[in-house]
Amino acid sequence: MATSPNKNSDGTVGKALEVLDQIANFGRPVRFTEILEQSDHPKATLYRLIQTLTNLGMLSYDQAAQTYSLGLRLVRLAHSAWRQSSIAPIARPYLDALSEKVGETIHLAQLDRGQVLYVDKRNAARPIEMFSQAGKIGPGYCTGVGKAIMAYLPPIEQDDALQRQAYFKHTEHTLITPDALRADFDTIRAQGVAFDREEHEEGIVCIAAPIILSTGKVIGAISITTSTQRNTLDGLGAFQNDLIHTATQIASAAESWQFPS
Structure with a gap:
């Protein structure tokens, strides 16, 4: 990091x-x-x-x-931070409902100095092995949740986040330049969701949506993740409405909370 x-x-x-x-x-x-x-x-x-x-x-x-x-x-201290500064306690019932409906792995993440901090996770009905675990830190530039958050950051914060990326090419699909990511951010804002197209791990794909308060502040993201052996990016696209609805529910529930910048 x-x-x-x-x-x-x-x-x-x-x-x-x-x-x-x-x-x-x-x-x-x-x-x-x-x-x-x-x-x-x-x-x-x-x-x-x-x-x-x-x-x-x-x-x-x-x-x-x-x-x-x-x-x-x-x-x-970590437990206290999880309760006070994380959106995980607020998001829990909405993650449970989404997990039960789609049957795939659900991630909840926040951005920490340009990197992704996974704050909660729901395993799929048939779990698959992957990098992400609650409490683990991952790269922002090649994960669906990371891109979903960064796409909606104010320009100065977005530039800072982009400067903090390692740009290691994990797979042949990894975007490894700020310009490539900014182009992807344009698409994310137009569609309302981000995709991880095997950019971090071979065979792992996801669709992610930002959690945005009414003020426009993005406070995190949720994703639905699966493997290419049992679903496709187009298949994940079928979950888009449910994913955005869940992100909106979490944002609404979080409106009265104050989160660290």
């Missing part, structure tokens, strides 16, 4: 958050030497930051294995 251009001015708090991100990215308990190998901080500084995070419960240390992992305090 792209980092904030002002991270060097964030002081000790910024450095500590970088360390948390770094340890989280391992996806497993990790030794100090492994963290040090990937860190820009001097050994003494890194050790001090890790000890502080451990003392505060942000990290947990396994004495026997000599490894660090994310602490339970982060779990409590």
